[in-house]
Amino acid sequence: MVKELQTLIEQDKVLFGMRECVKHGKKLTRAYVPADSRAEIIEQLAKIGVEVNKFELTKKEVTEKLALGFMCEVFGVKK
Numbered sequence: 001m002v003k004e005l006q007t008l009i010e011q012d013k014v015l016f017g018m019r020e021c022v023k024h025g026k027k028l029t030r031a032y033v034p035a036d037s038r039a040e041i042i043e044q045l046a047k048i049g050v051e052v053n054k055f056e057l058t059k060k061e062v063t064e065k066l067a068l069g070f071m072c073e074v075f076g077v078k079k
Helices: 002-010 018-023 039-047 059-066
Strands: 014-016 028-033 051-054 075-078
Touching: 002 014, 002 059, 014 018, 018 039, 028 039, 039 051
Parallel strands: 028 051
Antiparallel strands: 014 075, 028 075
């Protein structure tokens, strides 16, 4: 799943963070969340109708694998 997300980031099809995902919820097809994400995050994404895929990795591990300079709890994929 991390490789797929990396490809989507390179194609500029990913929104980072819960605020952006809620703000642009109608533009999203699905979202990826790390294993240690809060339950409230998953519930909010479900409320706006976004399919949620959960990583088996923690936020820290996802950040390291994607070589990001910040930790992120939600990665929203645009249509």
